Amino acid sequence: MKKLMITQEAGVATVLIKNPPVNILTIDLINELNEFILSLKDDRDTKVVVFKSFHQAFFIAHLDLNVINGTSGGQAASIEFNHLIANIKAMKQLSIAIVDGVARGGGNEFVMACDLAYGTENSAYAQPELYINIPTGGQGAVQFARRLGKGKALQALLTGADFTAQQAEALNIITQFVPKDQLDAFLAQLLAIIVGWEIRDIVMYKEIIAASIIDESAGTELELRYFLDRAKEEKTQTIIAAFLKHGGQTEREAKDMQGIFVDTASELSK
Amino acid sequence: MKKLMITQEAGVATVLIKNPPVNILTIDLINELNEFILSLKDDRDTKVVVFKSFHQAFFIAHLDLNVINGTSGGQAASIEFNHLIANIKAMKQLSIAIVDGVARGGGNEFVMACDLAYGTENSAYAQPELYINIPTGGQGAVQFARRLGKGKALQALLTGADFTAQQAEALNIITQFVPKDQLDAFLAQLLAIIVGWEIRDIVMYKEIIAASIIDESAGTELELRYFLDRAKEEKTQTIIAAFLKHGGQTEREAKDMQGIFVDTASELSK
Amino acid sequence: MKKLMITQEAGVATVLIKNPPVNILTIDLINELNEFILSLKDDRDTKVVVFKSFHQAFFIAHLDLNVINGTSGGQAASIEFNHLIANIKAMKQLSIAIVDGVARGGGNEFVMACDLAYGTENSAYAQPELYINIPTGGQGAVQFARRLGKGKALQALLTGADFTAQQAEALNIITQFVPKDQLDAFLAQLLAIIVGWEIRDIVMYKEIIAASIIDESAGTELELRYFLDRAKEEKTQTIIAAFLKHGGQTEREAKDMQGIFVDTASELSK
Numbered sequence: 001m002k003k004l005m006i007t008q009e010a011g012v013a014t015v016l017i018k019n020p021p022v023n024i025l026t027i028d029l030i031n032e033l034n035e036f037i038l039s040l041k042d043d044r045d046t047k048v049v050v051f052k053s054f055h056q057a058f059f060i061a062h063l064d065l066n067v068i069n070g071t072s073g074g075q076a077a078s079i080e081f082n083h084l085i086a087n088i089k090a091m092k093q094l095s096i097a098i099v100d101g102v103a104r105g106g107g108n109e110f111v112m113a114c115d116l117a118y119g120t121e122n123s124a125y126a127q128p129e130l131y132i133n134i135p136t137g138g139q140g141a142v143q144f145a146r147r148l149g150k151g152k153a154l155q156a157l158l159t160g161a162d163f164t165a166q167q168a169e170a171l172n173i174i175t176q177f178v179p180k181d182q183l184d185a186f187l188a189q190l191l192a193i194i195v196g197w198e199i200r201d202i203v204m205y206k207e208i209i210a211a212s213i214i215d216e217s218a219g220t221e222l223e224l225r226y227f228l229d230r231a232k233e234e235k236t237q238t239i240i241a242a243f244l245k246h247g248g249q250t251e252r253e254a255k256d257m258q259g260i261f262v263d264t265a266s267e268l269s270k
Numbered sequence: 271m272k273k274l275m276i277t278q279e280a281g282v283a284t285v286l287i288k289n290p291p292v293n294i295l296t297i298d299l300i301n302e303l304n305e306f307i308l309s310l311k312d313d314r315d316t317k318v319v320v321f322k323s324f325h326q327a328f329f330i331a332h333l334d335l336n337v338i339n340g341t342s343g344g345q346a347a348s349i350e351f352n353h354l355i356a357n358i359k360a361m362k363q364l365s366i367a368i369v370d371g372v373a374r375g376g377g378n379e380f381v382m383a384c385d386l387a388y389g390t391e392n393s394a395y396a397q398p399e400l401y402i403n404i405p406t407g408g409q410g411a412v413q414f415a416r417r418l419g420k421g422k423a424l425q426a427l428l429t430g431a432d433f434t435a436q437q438a439e440a441l442n443i444i445t446q447f448v449p450k451d452q453l454d455a456f457l458a459q460l461l462a463i464i465v466g467w468e469i470r471d472i473v474m475y476k477e478i479i480a481a482s483i484i485d486e487s488a489g490t491e492l493e494l495r496y497f498l499d500r501a502k503e504e505k506t507q508t509i510i511a512a513f514l515k516h517g518g519q520t521e522r523e524a525k526d527m528q529g530i531f532v533d534t535a536s537e538l539s540k
Numbered sequence: 541m542k543k544l545m546i547t548q549e550a551g552v553a554t555v556l557i558k559n560p561p562v563n564i565l566t567i568d569l570i571n572e573l574n575e576f577i578l579s580l581k582d583d584r585d586t587k588v589v590v591f592k593s594f595h596q597a598f599f600i601a602h603l604d605l606n607v608i609n610g611t612s613g614g615q616a617a618s619i620e621f622n623h624l625i626a627n628i629k630a631m632k633q634l635s636i637a638i639v640d641g642v643a644r645g646g647g648n649e650f651v652m653a654c655d656l657a658y659g660t661e662n663s664a665y666a667q668p669e670l671y672i673n674i675p676t677g678g679q680g681a682v683q684f685a686r687r688l689g690k691g692k693a694l695q696a697l698l699t700g701a702d703f704t705a706q707q708a709e710a711l712n713i714i715t716q717f718v719p720k721d722q723l724d725a726f727l728a729q730l731l732a733i734i735v736g737w738e739i740r741d742i743v744m745y746k747e748i749i750a751a752s753i754i755d756e757s758a759g760t761e762l763e764l765r766y767f768l769d770r771a772k773e774e775k776t777q778t779i780i781a782a783f784l785k786h787g788g789q790t791e792r793e794a795k796d797m798q799g800i801f802v803d804t805a806s807e808l809s810k
Contacts, residue, residue: 022791022793069772069776070772078768115420128797128801141749142756152715154746158745174421175425209414212413227348228345249292249334253372254327254371257398442689471698479684489682501608510605523644524641534671
């Protein structure tokens, strides 16, 4: 792999995207990304994949315009890009986009395909495809419709205007705006919590959420089934015993729930 | 009933929840709540049910951890809690949660099951179930998915972090943040309007909303059917006549619509 | 036509609604609106329809209360109003409501039926139908349910309270709050972009959005089909060549994407 610099540590794979000059989604980059993501299917150690850009001003500029044509190669590349979006959404690992630059077109579609996305004051999000006579091709319009609602989605797609990270957070394009000077600490704190879970915990909540968005009743049934199964586990009993010992179900919960969790984890790690 | 202090006045039942030490959803409390809610099925006088907590710091802490296990009693209690959430959602009365303290886990699920929820600066909302190896079990993940969207729901479920009332309002977890010192006046004003309606008005709008969220076309048909039926009523004609007499369909509507409603009601009550 | 003053210029039809005293949706106005909207079906020149009010304080007050009754004429008029809402939503042109006054009941339903809606500090939005014993009849409750979510929709319908433009924007009732003194410039800028598109571009995005809101997978398939078809077009190749010539896929995109679009359009118009 040449365009992805991947480091893996303590359950977290960090993928640095480096495709000069401006991190265009060329077919080479798309293939490398797909290959890496599909390789995670049987990976039992990696819980989280963090996507970052090596470029100072761009997260991912957009899909390579050279593949947007009627040739069989161009159409195949466009479909591969479409698969990339589907593959990211199908990952069992938690996917996180750290957006500290421009993410337009396919770049923004990449961001929205990730489970979580955090953007800084340097980030920008847009779907300006109409300026080159095409619609979005990686669920840009689909996701805008579902997240922004009909009117705001239509306005965004017809103007192609950039959103700031704060606007993108308000419109559910990203999960949260995080100022750049707080980003490392924020991410470290988030990852410290998440690597504490099992990969099956992440999968469980992703499944319940996906089911619930399509059908509230189906989601409710799935959630209850998981709940009753998990309640039976030895692990659950052990944790609850420690939790109750350290102030669970007492006044301590009001002001210091995190302290109870910390004490519980500390006791269990003995 | 021992854990619920219920007062009924002018169409409003106020349910004060008192289950020391911290308003845990024990099986006794769950049973009392279910019994009371089911008793309202044929109640033609009660239009609104307001749930409040007797405890200063907790609304409802969460589900009793002692029932989260593999015993038949534990599993049955968990299912009863699940029924409680379904029963609240199926009430014909308008349900209102007044949240002036902590509502985590099953407590927050109780809040989200109510039609309306108002929270003060003392309130906190979270679904931290993963810390004890289980998912949410009363539609916490389901409701987060539908209200917050995929990304923010996943972040909230994986971190288990508390939301303030203002955050909860922005994310549709509650209806509105109301400062504690304005809460009584706010609630009195809201109830004064709502007890003016018939119970069938509340049922009608709940039905249209539920249908519309599942299927926009089905909601539209149901709404039109109700509209045409209601338009035929003698009561409608009487109100419209008074409304037109007091400035309906004139410039007065621009700045004093409420005044027209008041004058109309006043004339009709003669 | 007597209640609509229609001017058409450069692909934009501006419809000034003038139905004294307060722009009530009388059957005459409804019929004129329906007639005009249906006449646009085979209109290949009009891309955008902007609805404005001639009245200083009212956008559209609401449906004529004189038709809300059990007579066959009244019921027929109510159904015609319902058709109006459906007809607006089915337009192939982009519909825009400019709301600089009161829009309650059917007036607000008219606003929500439009693709885009911009409101000033003079605008107000409400569905207070219950005060005259009826529900909303033009998808007011349906749209509130889908845009505001269950709780906030129910509160809005049971209180009938006015929303300001800022509140309406936050709740997706309108697209955006625009201060009145910026409205003309804002609209001119928006229309300058939109009339640059073909009518089929507007239709395409409306279709993808409508499909996506009902079914994410169906929307995704439709989007990809459009994408692959459009990629093949000669027009697309010509634009991309010019775009790449003027700095597309280079660092220029970071700070001056709009400049690249302008230079591209300028070259193509030679």
